[in-house]
Amino acid sequence: MTTLVSELDLPVMLMADGTQARRFGGRGDLPDGHWLAKNLVGYTVWHYDDVTAILRDKRWHNASGRIAEIMGVTDERFLLRQRESILSAEGDTHVRLRRLVAPAFTPRQADRLRPFMREVMNGLVDKVAAQGRADIAVDICEPYPIPIICELLGAPKSDWQLFSRLANDILEIFSLDMASKIDFILATQAELDEYTNQLIADRRNKPADDLITDLIAAEAEGDRLSTDELVMMVNAVIVGGTDTTRNQLGLSMSLFAEFPDQWALLAERPDLAPRAVEETMRYFGAVRGTMRFASEDIVYRDVLFPAGTFIGIGLAEANKDADAFSEPHTFDITMSHGDQPQLTFGSGIHYCLGQALARAELQEALPLLAQRMPNLRRDGEIEWKPDGVGIFGPAHFPVTFDPGH
Ligand code: HEM
Numbered sequence: 001m002t003t004l005v006s007e008l009d010l011p012v013m014l015m016a017d018g019t020q021a022r023r024f025g026g027r028g029d030l031p032d033g034h035w036l037a038k039n040l041v042g043y044t045v046w047h048y049d050d051v052t053a054i055l056r057d058k059r060w061h062n063a064s065g066r067i068a069e070i071m072g073v074t075d076e077r078f079l080l081r082q083r084e085s086i087l088s089a090e091g092d093t094h095v096r097l098r099r100l101v102a103p104a105f106t107p108r109q110a111d112r113l114r115p116f117m118r119e120v121m122n123g124l125v126d127k128v129a130a131q132g133r134a135d136i137a138v139d140i141c142e143p144y145p146i147p148i149i150c151e152l153l154g155a156p157k158s159d160w161q162l163f164s165r166l167a168n169d170i171l172e173i174f175s176l177d178m179a180s181k182i183d184f185i186l187a188t189q190a191e192l193d194e195y196t197n198q199l200i201a202d203r204r205n206k207p208a209d210d211l212i213t214d215l216i217a218a219e220a221e222g223d224r225l226s227t228d229e230l231v232m233m234v235n236a237v238i239v240g241g242t243d244t245t246r247n248q249l250g251l252s253m254s255l256f257a258e259f260p261d262q263w264a265l266l267a268e269r270p271d272l273a274p275r276a277v278e279e280t281m282r283y284f285g286a287v288r289g290t291m292r293f294a295s296e297d298i299v300y301r302d303v304l305f306p307a308g309t310f311i312g313i314g315l316a317e318a319n320k321d322a323d324a325f326s327e328p329h330t331f332d333i334t335m336s337h338g339d340q341p342q343l344t345f346g347s348g349i350h351y352c353l354g355q356a357l358a359r360a361e362l363q364e365a366l367p368l369l370a371q372r373m374p375n376l377r378r379d380g381e382i383e384w385k386p387d388g389v390g391i392f393g394p395a396h397f398p399v400t401f402d403p404g405h
Pocket residue numbers: 062064086087088098236237238240241242244245248286287290291343344345346347349350351352353354355357358
């Protein structure tokens with residue numbers, strides 16, 4: 001028998017996106033014996049099976065284009081832009097965009113950048129290696145992704161600073177008080193659009209070995225990306241690819257600081273890097289949750305969710321689900337917890353487009369850091385970033401380590 005969701009007697013969770021247990025190990029106040037709870041804007045699921053079922057069901061649409069709306073933004077210029085992004089596009093529009101851009105985001109494309117990733121990371125460690133102390137969040141994680149995104153796009157080194165400022169300002173869309181910053185965000189977006197248009201014009205004249213050239217050339221069945229769509233993709237790469245990667249690196253390192261044996265093992269066995277990345281992302285992922293809304297009336301597990309219902313998807317909690325992973329609360333980079341993929345890159349049609357690049361960045365960074373920062377120890381409390389929309393990580397993370405490596 002089908003029951004209307006609002007008629008169920010459900011426990012209540014506070015966070016809108018289903019992210020309760022922010023600190024690793026903690027389960028927050030997840031209600032036992034339930035699979036569905038109420039939250040501020042709708043409902044929440046957090047079991048691996050429900051999370052994957054909903055993410056793979058195309059009738060549930062990505063709510064990222066509506067977060068601004070939920071947070072009280074009424075500026076039509078901003079809302080329109082959000083709806084046009086690959087992150088929030090749905091149906092045929094989304095399929096078309098994914099088909100066009102997917103070839104530019106393969107593991108092979110990411111692998112081309114691995115030597116450059118090592119160069120960037122070595123440069124960052126060089127600055128702190130002699131003193132044997134660092135703020136991992138500020139000295140290592142924060143600056144790491146920007147040069148890589150620039151190199152990926154084909155932006156010259158002289159633009160790193162400019163690019164870094166634009167990216168950081170644009171990322172204000174993830175802050176909780178974004179509604180009050182809307183003019184600032186729009187102005188930055190206009191500046192970035194102008195910059196990107198210039199890059200595109202340059203590559204049209206003179207193709208190079210980079211993402212923009214690949215995207216300009218991308219063609220499927222006679223179809224091509226328009227200039228506006230190219231600009232949107234560059235925006236999506238910046239929004240999707242910088243804060244996520246730097247926060248994930250910070251969280252992964254914070255875990256290793258608590259598990260020194262695993263850190264020493266990774267230094268000894270860099271071949272464990274891929275496992276280390278999957279395990280740290282499962283155990284302590286930077287994207288704690290996401291959101292969907294019902295594009296039509298949907299019946300799931302005998303519950304009717306009327307069109308428009310919002311649902312929070314607890315990725316972090318699903319990554320610790322004992323029905324999906326064996327010993328989910330054990331952190332061990334040598335251990336397989338089962339065949340299921342960790343969910344910090346999402347699942348279904350919106351599965352992270354940049355996953356190969358992000359995996360490569362983390363797989364290069366972690367063993368290099370393990371070798372150059374032996375005996376990593378936390379040197380004080382970690383200061384966590386304020387709760388934003390879904391992405392989480394350290395703001396300050398002081399460490400000491402054996403100098404001179
Ligand atoms: C550790 C780093 C990263 C994490 C944890 C991460 C996580 C995610 C997640 C969870 C989604 C799906 C969101 C949803 O379904 O609601 C997603 C989508 C996306 N990511 Fe990532 N991401 C990372 C790095 C990157 C990088 C490096 C790029 C770009 C180069 C990127 C670009 C994108 C794009 C464009 C989408 C939208 C795909 C679509 O909707 O079809 N991400 N990411």
